Amino acid sequence: MARFGNNLKAKEPVKASIHPSASDSRKLIHEALERSEAILIVGVCEILYKGRASSTLGSGERIVIITKDKALLIHRSCGYRAVNWQPAGCNFRVEKTSEDRLEITAVRMKPLESVKISFDRIYLTCVLDLIDESKICLYASESDMQKAILHRPSLIEDGFAPITSEKEMPTGFVDILGRDKDGNYTIIEIKRGRATREAVMQLARYVEVFRKENPNTRGILVAESLARGAERALASLNLGFKRLSPKKCSEMLREVEKNEAKEIKDYF
Amino acid sequence: MARFGNNLKAKEPVKASIHPSASDSRKLIHEALERSEAILIVGVCEILYKGRASSTLGSGERIVIITKDKALLIHRSCGYRAVNWQPAGCNFRVEKTSEDRLEITAVRMKPLESVKISFDRIYLTCVLDLIDESKICLYASESDMQKAILHRPSLIEDGFAPITSEKEMPTGFVDILGRDKDGNYTIIEIKRGRATREAVMQLARYVEVFRKENPNTRGILVAESLARGAERALASLNLGFKRLSPKKCSEMLREVEKNEAKEIKDYF
DNA sequence: TGCTAAATCTCGAAC
DNA sequence: GTTCGAGGTTTAGCA
Numbered sequence: 001m002a003r004f005g006n007n008l009k010a011k012e013p014v015k016a017s018i019h020p021s022a023s024d025s026r027k028l029i030h031e032a033l034e035r036s037e038a039i040l041i042v043g044v045c046e047i048l049y050k051g052r053a054s055s056t057l058g059s060g061e062r063i064v065i066i067t068k069d070k071a072l073l074i075h076r077s078c079g080y081r082a083v084n085w086q087p088a089g090c091n092f093r094v095e096k097t098s099e100d101r102l103e104i105t106a107v108r109m110k111p112l113e114s115v116k117i118s119f120d121r122i123y124l125t126c127v128l129d130l131i132d133e134s135k136i137c138l139y140a141s142e143s144d145m146q147k148a149i150l151h152r153p154s155l156i157e158d159g160f161a162p163i164t165s166e167k168e169m170p171t172g173f174v175d176i177l178g179r180d181k182d183g184n185y186t187i188i189e190i191k192r193g194r195a196t197r198e199a200v201m202q203l204a205r206y207v208e209v210f211r212k213e214n215p216n217t218r219g220i221l222v223a224e225s226l227a228r229g230a231e232r233a234l235a236s237l238n239l240g241f242k243r244l245s246p247k248k249c250s251e252m253l254r255e256v257e258k259n260e261a262k263e264i265k266d267y268f
Numbered sequence: 269m270a271r272f273g274n275n276l277k278a279k280e281p282v283k284a285s286i287h288p289s290a291s292d293s294r295k296l297i298h299e300a301l302e303r304s305e306a307i308l309i310v311g312v313c314e315i316l317y318k319g320r321a322s323s324t325l326g327s328g329e330r331i332v333i334i335t336k337d338k339a340l341l342i343h344r345s346c347g348y349r350a351v352n353w354q355p356a357g358c359n360f361r362v363e364k365t366s367e368d369r370l371e372i373t374a375v376r377m378k379p380l381e382s383v384k385i386s387f388d389r390i391y392l393t394c395v396l397d398l399i400d401e402s403k404i405c406l407y408a409s410e411s412d413m414q415k416a417i418l419h420r421p422s423l424i425e426d427g428f429a430p431i432t433s434e435k436e437m438p439t440g441f442v443d444i445l446g447r448d449k450d451g452n453y454t455i456i457e458i459k460r461g462r463a464t465r466e467a468v469m470q471l472a473r474y475v476e477v478f479r480k481e482n483p484n485t486r487g488i489l490v491a492e493s494l495a496r497g498a499e500r501a502l503a504s505l506n507l508g509f510k511r512l513s514p515k516k517c518s519e520m521l522r523e524v525e526k527n528e529a530k531e532i533k534d535y536f
Numbered sequence: 537t538g539c540t541a542a543a544t545c546t547c548g549a550a551c
Numbered sequence: 552g553t554t555c556g557a558g559g560t561t562t563a564g565c566a
Contacts, residue, residue, distance in 0.1 A: 013329055014310055014391040018284055038345045040308070040331065042282055042396060052461065052544045053408040053514065060400030061281060063308065065331065071348040077306045077398035080339040080355045081561070084404075087348045087546065113544070123282040126392065128310060130345035132328030136352075140321040142557065172465070172555080192558085193320065196540070201439060201473060227539060233439070246321065321559045349546065355561075381559080410542060434565095441540075460542085464555070495554060 015127045022102045025125045029066075029094045029104070032127040039066040041104075043122035047074060047084050051113020057083060064104070064117060066092065068130070072106040072115055084115050140250040142192040145222065146175055148249035149188065151256060153178065155249075156220060156242055160186065174206050185210060185217040192246045195223035200233040207239065283395045290370045293393045297334075297362045297372070300395040307334040309372075311390035315342060315352050319381020325351060332372070332385060334360065336398070340374040340383055352383050408518040410460040413490065414443060416517035417456065419524060421446065423517075424488060424510055428454060439473045453478060453485040460514045463491035468501040475507065 017028060025041070032039045041064040047057040062083070065073040069088040076083050090106040097103050102119040146165060153160045159181025167174045176188035187210060189203035200221060207219035220240040221230075234241055285296055293309070300307045309332040315325040330351070333341040337356040344351050358374040365371045370387040414433060421428040427449025435442040444456035455478060457471035468489060475487035488508040489498075502509055 014286070016284060016286055016392060018282070038331075040310070042308070042394070042398075049544070053406060054518075055404055055406045055544080057404045058402035060402045061396075061398035062400060063306075063333065063396070063398075065343060067343070067346050067348075069346040071346070073343070073348060075333060075335075075341070076400050077396065078335050078337040078339075078356065078400075080335070080341065080350075080353055082348075085348055085544080087544095088346065111544090115544095124284060124394065126310070128329075128331070128345065130310075130329035130331075132330060132344050132346075134326035134328045136323055136325045138321060138323045138559080140559085193560095194539095197440060198541085201469075205469060229539070236438070250322070317559075319559065323559075347547090353559085379559095406544080408544085461544090462554095466556085497554070 011129065013129045013131070017125045018123070020122055020125050022096045022098075022100055022119070022122070025102055025119075025122045026094050026096050028125050028127055033066070033070075033092050033094070036068045036070075038068050038128040038130055040064070040124070040126040040128060041066075041119075041122060042124040044120040045074075046118045046120075048116045048118075049084050049113070051108070052111055055084065059120060061123075066104075066106075070106075074115075074117065084117075086113070086115050139254070140192070140246040142190055142246070144253055145190050145192060145244060145246050145249045148252050149176060149190070149222070149244075152252065155244060156186075156188065156222065157181075169206055169209055172202065172206070180218065183216075185214045187217065187219045189219070189221050190244075191221070191223040193223070194225045194227050195221055195230050196227050197229035197233050199223070200230045200237065200239065203239055204233075204237050207237075279397065281397045281399070285393045286391070288390055288393050290364045290366075290368050290387070290390070293370055293387075293390050294362050294364050296393050296395055301334070301338075301360050301362070304336045304338075306336050306396040306398055308332070308392070308394040308396060309334075309387075309390060310392040312388040313342075314386045314388075316384045316386075317352050317381070319376070320379055323352065327388060329391075334372075334374075338374075342383070342385065352385075354381070354383050407522075408460070408514040410458055410514070412521055413458050413460060413512060413514050413517045416520050417444060417458070417490070417512075420520065423512060424454075424456065424490065425449075437474055437477055439477060440470065442474050448486060451484070453482045455485065455487045457487070457489050458512075459489070459491040461491070462493045462495055463489055463498050464495050465497040465501050467491070468498045468505065468507065471507055472501075472505050475505075 044061050046059050049055040063075040070090045071088040072086040073082045074084040086106045086108050090108050093105045095103045104117045107114045149155050150162055162176050162178040165176045167177045174187050175190045178186050180186045187206050191199045203219045203221050210217045220242055222242045222244050312329050314327050317323040331343040338358045339356040340354040341350045342352040354374045354376050358376050361373045363371045372385045375382045417423050418430055430444050430446040433444045435445045442455055443458045446454050448454045455474050459467050471487045471489050479485045488510055490510045490512050
């Protein structure tokens with residue numbers, strides 16, 4: 001951690017003010033916004049959103065977060081999703097509208113929209129000077145599946161040979177284009193989870209277009225599993241399916257990477 | 269607010285513990301979980317996620333929220349999206365793993381997955397007994413647009429007459445099916461924001477299938493605006509476009525509701 | 537319970 | 552800057 005790595009005395013990363021007055025809270029928030037520090041507020045508020053859509057939310061006790069990059073999050077005591085929000089890059093206005101009331105407005109310019117939070121009461125205002133330089137590493141994404149297939153085409157079927165990936169077509173991008181052991185063009189559409197009817201339609205469009213030039217073209221949907229409707233659609237459109245687990249692909253890739261590193265190490 | 273409405277002395281809704289020891293933090297969190305209160309933690313942690321996918325995130329200062337309904341949210345100092353999370357209904361385990369280390373694990377049963385947070389240091393632990401009974405009201409959704417069109421079909425064009433909505437087809441559900449002033453079947457696909465090529469393709473599929481039975485079938489895409497690719501696709505597929513604002517639809521609906529209420533009132 | 541489609545989707549990469 | 556597609560998508564509605 002940068003904060004502790006150099007043995008200098010750490011600056012206090014959390015300044016908490018419990019039951020602050022509206023004035024104090026306004027001052028803390030205003031200064032934190034100026035310095036681009038994160039802010040955490042717990043209190044009783046009403047919320048108005050106007051923009052692409054609009055929403056109203058009556059009084060309730062909520063958690064409000066403003067991030068360093070000026071995103072806004074309002075969380076209720078239940079549920080994973082924020083009840084109101086704005087993505088990063090907002091302009092904030094903080095106003096004391098009466099002795100005990102504080103109003104925070106986040107304005108996004110494009111598209112023009114705003115979220116207004118009117119606090120009746122503030123229980124807690126924290127200014128957070130958080131340091132967080134780590135990068136998140138995510139495994140078993142769709143692109144891991146694509147890489148795995150390109151690296152070991154037999155994951156699809158024996159004799160499959162990729163030609164290109166991300167080939168552009170009039171209706172979008174084909175995940176993988178290749179030929180099967182009989183020389184037929186084969187279009188691969190990858191979905192990491194349960195493939196829906198929509199995914200089948202996407203594959204069908206590519207195959208349809210490609211067949212105009214190359215009649216002997218097959219389509220194979222690759223996914224962890226198939227939704228009912230997708231199964232029916234595949235059958236009626238005469239397209240193939242290959243079950244493939246994103247986790248298995250990711251594990252295989254990491255194994256490959258390890259071996260490659262080893263080979264390089266062995267080489268020197 | 270329920271908390272203040274009855275003039276009883278309010279229970280303190282926020283218990284904040286600044287720089288708690290791992291033991292104290294563990295105790296606070298454990299009790300809050302038992303009582304289904306919300307929890308807010310700020311500290312230095314590493315995170316491991318394993319489940320449908322998997323992720324690792326090295327040490328950093330973050331905000332952790334556990335909600336009353338046992339959802340988990342981990343926010344970084346930047347960005348709107350949580351970096352790791354679990355939806356409501358998790359089982360939590362809180363363990364002190366060494367003098368200064370605290371480990372919180374959220375386990376979701378279906379699908380089986382887990383998020384493990386290892387705290388090196390905790391700056392703040394808050395137990396939040398939040399009351400929030402308000403319902404959020406959201407306007408200008410896609411279904412508002414559909415309702416508005418069904419209520420006033422001339423929003424599409426003069427003489428348009430809806431037959432059904434949400435009609436099932438082999439390839440999906442048609443938003444609105446109707447006839448135009450010349451008796452042609454007309455399929456309406458609605459998007460609330462900017463319509464993409466994907467939306468045009470969806471409409472094209474419906475029209476294509478429907479034309480097999482009824483050659484005189486038109487397709488109209490209804491949206492706030494059109495992406496470039498969507499525009500091209502519409503032109504080449506000979507489909508129509510009608511610009512319609514979700515906000516306008518929502519306003520119209522509320523006007524209609526008001527008048528209906530008035531009519532009923534006038535009647536009695 | 538499973539499936540389908542929307543979302544104030546957001547986010548990132550490619551053009 | 553716009554467009555396009557993925558996402559650990561989540562969530563709500565309906566069969």
